[in-house]
Structure formats: structure tokens, C-alpha cells
Amino acid sequence: MEKTNLTGRIVTPGDADYEQARTNNTLNNPKFPKIIVFCQKKRDVLNALNWVKENNMPFRVRSGRHNYENYSLVDGGLVIDVSEMNTVSVDCKNMTAKIQAGADLGKVYNILWENGTTIPAGTESSVGLVGLTLGGGIGMLSRLYGLTCDNLLEIEIVVSNGHGKAKLIKANKNKNSDLFWVCCGGGGGNFGIVTSLKFKVHPISTVSIFSIIWEWEDFEAAFDAWQNWAINTDIKLTSEIELKSREVNQIIAQGEFVGPVTKLKELLRPLTETGSPIKVMVREVPYIEAVHFFDEPSGNVPAYKKRSGSFLNKTFPKRAILIMKSFLENTPNGKSSIWHQSLGGAVRRIRPDETAYYYRDAIIAQEYLANWSTPDEERKNNQWVEDLRNALLRYTTGDYVNWPDRFIRNWPTAYYGGNLNRLRVVKREYDPFNLFKFPQSIPPFISWF
CATH class of the missing domain: 3.30.465.10 (Uridine Diphospho-n-acetylenolpyruvylglucosamine Reductase; domain 3)
Structure with missing residues (x-):
């Protein structure tokens, strides 16, 4: 049988652009592939897969470089990167x-x-x-x-x-x-x-967006108001809330409503009337401006980070809210937070077995975030995330597969459930x-x- 040749843009360790080519968004667990193939067309993908089969070489598939556990890289193997096929x-x-x-x-x-x-x-x-x-x-x-x-x-x-x-x-x-x-x-x-x-x-044309910021003293009231409101409000409104560390002293709720700003202001009353918000912004914008508003440009900068998560099938009781508060009072540094997004609506209309995505009944997706500056801080940040996830286990279920976490013991069930x-x-x-x-x-x- 004729041997396959690798095609596409090929980068190896001796090349000037190797360091940039091998670096993912997450700097933890650095990996050093032997070959990175940037595929330009479908034939390059076929050739790369045939080549690794013939040469019995370990390989990984990569596109956006955002895998939190760096699973899209492999030491001493081949990376099949499709990022240059982007029409x-x-x-x-x-x-x-x-x-x-x-x-x-x-x-x-x-x-x-x-x-x-x-x-x-x-x-x-x-x-x-x-x-x-x-x-x-x-x-x-x-x-x-x-x-x-x-x-x-x-x-x-x-x-x-x-x-x-x-x-x-x-x-x-x-x-x-x-x-x-x-x-x-x-x-x-x-x-x-x-x-x-x-x-x-x-x-899509215009949408209405909002941002509400509270300080630490409103932690419990703001989160409780948001979780009860976000899952029951108009399905044209999807929102998020990020609980920052006590050091940062911010609770930020934001969201997007496919409708007029006058209606959004009305829908937001349960939040704007909770506690003492230090900032309330509500405005109608072209949809692409909303995209830019929610974007995190820093997400493309390689950094030390740990992510994990879970789903909520029912709202958190006060005890669970206090657990989050306690962890955010005791973070390894000020750059840790807990993020939530409302689900339900159209997500819930599909049965858990209709697609591989299992957590259709979840009302909220919850993500745990830790960031740090030097490699020697990794252990304590990982520990903070793991301890937090374990402390909330009785109130949560599963984990979102796009937030992979190598410390989850029963990860197949956590990601895919039934x-x-x-x-x-x-x-x-x-x-x-x-x-x-x-x-x-x-x-x-x-x-x-």
C-alpha cells in the first residue's frame, strides 16, 4: 500500500514559529508536539489522519486552542489543526x-x-x-x-x-x-x-443589553434575586451573573434581550430593586455591538487558569449561597470567581436523549474560575476550584464537557449523564x-x- 505524505502547513520544533504554533490558550500542562499540521483543505485532514494511522503516532485534533486541560495538544505526537480552514x-x-x-x-x-x-x-x-x-x-x-x-x-x-x-x-x-x-x-x-x-x-437586527453591578454587602440578596428571576423571565432574555472575589468587591449581572429597551427595563425591576446597585446600564444596540459587549478579548491571551463547573436543576438554598460566599472570601488571589448563565426556554424543549447534550433540565450552568500569574501558584488554585466544586456537590449535578476538569473522578457520567x-x-x-x-x-x- 502506498504511503501517505503529510500536506498542509507543517510546523516542527526547529521552526521559528513552533513556539507560537504549539501554545494553547491555557498555559498549564505545557505540551511539545513533534509535528503540527495546519490543514488548508479537506485532503490535508485525510492525509494527516492516514499518516498517523500508518506511523502509529499519537495525535490530537485542534481548532480554537481553548481546551482548558490542553487535551488538544500531545507531547511527542502530531496535532491536526484545522484553524486555517475558516471560510x-x-x-x-x-x-x-x-x-x-x-x-x-x-x-x-x-x-x-x-x-x-x-x-x-x-x-x-x-x-x-x-x-x-x-x-x-x-x-x-x-x-x-x-x-x-x-x-x-x-x-x-x-x-x-x-x-x-x-x-x-x-x-x-x-x-x-x-x-x-x-x-x-x-x-x-x-x-x-x-x-x-x-x-x-x-x-437579527437590534437587541437590548443590560449590566447591573452590586458590591459585596449585597452578595446573597443579589444572587438569590437573580437565580429566581433569570430562569422565569421572558425567554427572549438570557442572562449571566458573575460573583467576583471579596477583594474585587463586585457582583455583576448582565444579559441580552431580543426586544425593545422599554420592555427590558420593565423586566429588570426584580433586579434593579434588589439591594443597592452601584451601576445600572440598560440600552438598545445593533446586535454586533452586543457581541462586542459580552466578548472577553483577554480570552485569547495564553494564561495560567483552571476551570470547572456544574449544572443546577433547582435554585440554591441560602446555605449553598453562603458556601460560595465563603470561598470567594478566601481565594488564592483576587482573580477567582464563580460565573452562572441562565438556561431553560428553548434549551429545555428538547429531551435529554434527543441529542448527546444531556443536561436539558438544568436551569443554570455554573462555572468555577481561577487565574494566576506563575507556575508555582497552580496547586493552590487547582485545590480552590476542586474544594469549591466538592463543597457544592449536594446542590449541583454533572459538568459541562466544554469545561473539562481532569480532577473529576467520574467524568464520563459527569459530562454525559444518561x-x-x-x-x-x-x-x-x-x-x-x-x-x-x-x-x-x-x-x-x-x-x-
Whole structure:
């Protein structure tokens, strides 16, 4: 059999741009790949996968470089990077968009906006759309339009094909439907290498946004008011609240309403009348300005960070709120926080087994964030996150697969809940030799005869 050659833009350790090419958004656990292939077209992806099969070399798949545990890198192996395949084309007649797998959210939002459309997706512009989608995809339009994966119509994906050559196939609700199912919440890098995604898009023009800031003394009242309000308000309104450390002394609620500012001001009364907000901003803006408002440009700067998370199926009692308060009074540094986003609405209209994304009944997604400056601070920050997650376990469930955490012991169930077995069965069908593997990849289902 003829040997495969690697094609695309190839970077190796001796190259001047190797350091930039190998660095991910997260600086913890640095990895040093032997080869990084920046694919320019589908053939490059097929060649790269065939090459690693022939050479028995470990590999990982990468797009946006935002995997919190650096699972998209591998020491001494090959990285198949699709970030340079990033074309976005919009079909306004059929209200669909075809987006290559390397496109980041910033590019996607801008091109869709130029066509008067959008998809519900995340808030950080440097995040890769494909990784976000494969894990589910939550953001400021979730309650109105669902998760990012709920708006996915079709994918093109390169699969291993057992002993044979890798092949490019399409998956949608009618063709390879089980593979399409797993790609709606089953996480990235588990089943194949997605090369493009087709979405239904939504018309958008202006939206109303808000930001309310309280100080520490309103911690309990502000969070309790937000959690009871956010999940019951108009489904055109999706919101978030970030509880900063006592040192920073801020509780910040923000959100986006697809409707007029007069209506949003009315909807916000339960929040604006709670405690003593030090700042209230409510305004109507072109949608793309809202995208910029919620963006975190610093998210693209490589940094030391730890993330983990969970879901809430019911609102927190006072004791759970006080646990969060206690942890934020005792952070390793002032850069730790706890972030929440409201769910429900369109997210909840889909059954937990209809897509691989299991946590349909959750009312809130909760993320634990720690950041630090030097490698020797890593242990205490990791410990703070783990202790916090454990302290809240009796009030929470699971974890969002796009916030991977290597310290979660029962991670398969935490990420996939009751959908785990079906994911493992599909894994056996499309990747029977477990070629796509990393420390928290889905293991194939093994039958004993």
C-alpha cells in the first residue's frame, strides 16, 4: 500500500514559529508536539489522519486552542489543526450558513451580521465554533434559540474507518444520524475530525443589553434575586451573573434581550430593586455591538487558569449561597470567581436523549474560575476550584464537557449523564480501534460474547 505524505502547513520544533504554533490558550500542562499540521483543505485532514494511522503516532485534533486541560495538544505526537480552514458562507434565501471547522466565533458573528443573521453561540470571540458546537454551546441567545448544536443541520467529518483509509462523510438527521446525534453535545475529538458545519441561521437586527453591578454587602440578596428571576423571565432574555472575589468587591449581572429597551427595563425591576446597585446600564444596540459587549478579548491571551463547573436543576438554598460566599472570601488571589448563565426556554424543549447534550433540565450552568500569574501558584488554585466544586456537590449535578476538569473522578457520567452508553456504542461503530483518544475521551463500548 502506498504511503501517505503529510500536506498542509507543517510546523516542527526547529521552526521559528513552533513556539507560537504549539501554545494553547491555557498555559498549564505545557505540551511539545513533534509535528503540527495546519490543514488548508479537506485532503490535508485525510492525509494527516492516514499518516498517523500508518506511523502509529499519537495525535490530537485542534481548532480554537481553548481546551482548558490542553487535551488538544500531545507531547511527542502530531496535532491536526484545522484553524486555517475558516471560510463562512451564508445562504440568505434558505437561512442557512456553511462554516468551515476552523472559524472562530468572532469571524462567524461578523460575517453572519453582515447578512443580517446569527446563530446562538458563546461570548468569547477567539473560541473555535466547532469545539463549542460539539460540546453543546451555550450563550446569550440560548433561552430563545437553544444551544449552538440545536441549530446544527449537517456536518462533514473525517472518520477513521477501522483498518481502511480515513474517509470524509456527511452526517445529519437522516444520514449517519447516530454520528450526527453524538456531535450535538458529545464533545470534540472523540469520533472524527469535523471539517465543516451547516447551521440554520436567525434574522437579527437590534437587541437590548443590560449590566447591573452590586458590591459585596449585597452578595446573597443579589444572587438569590437573580437565580429566581433569570430562569422565569421572558425567554427572549438570557442572562449571566458573575460573583467576583471579596477583594474585587463586585457582583455583576448582565444579559441580552431580543426586544425593545422599554420592555427590558420593565423586566429588570426584580433586579434593579434588589439591594443597592452601584451601576445600572440598560440600552438598545445593533446586535454586533452586543457581541462586542459580552466578548472577553483577554480570552485569547495564553494564561495560567483552571476551570470547572456544574449544572443546577433547582435554585440554591441560602446555605449553598453562603458556601460560595465563603470561598470567594478566601481565594488564592483576587482573580477567582464563580460565573452562572441562565438556561431553560428553548434549551429545555428538547429531551435529554434527543441529542448527546444531556443536561436539558438544568436551569443554570455554573462555572468555577481561577487565574494566576506563575507556575508555582497552580496547586493552590487547582485545590480552590476542586474544594469549591466538592463543597457544592449536594446542590449541583454533572459538568459541562466544554469545561473539562481532569480532577473529576467520574467524568464520563459527569459530562454525559444518561447518554453515556449510547455515546460508547456509537464510538465503537465509527472508531472501533479507539484511534481518537485522550485522557477524557469516550471509551468504545465493549461487548462480551
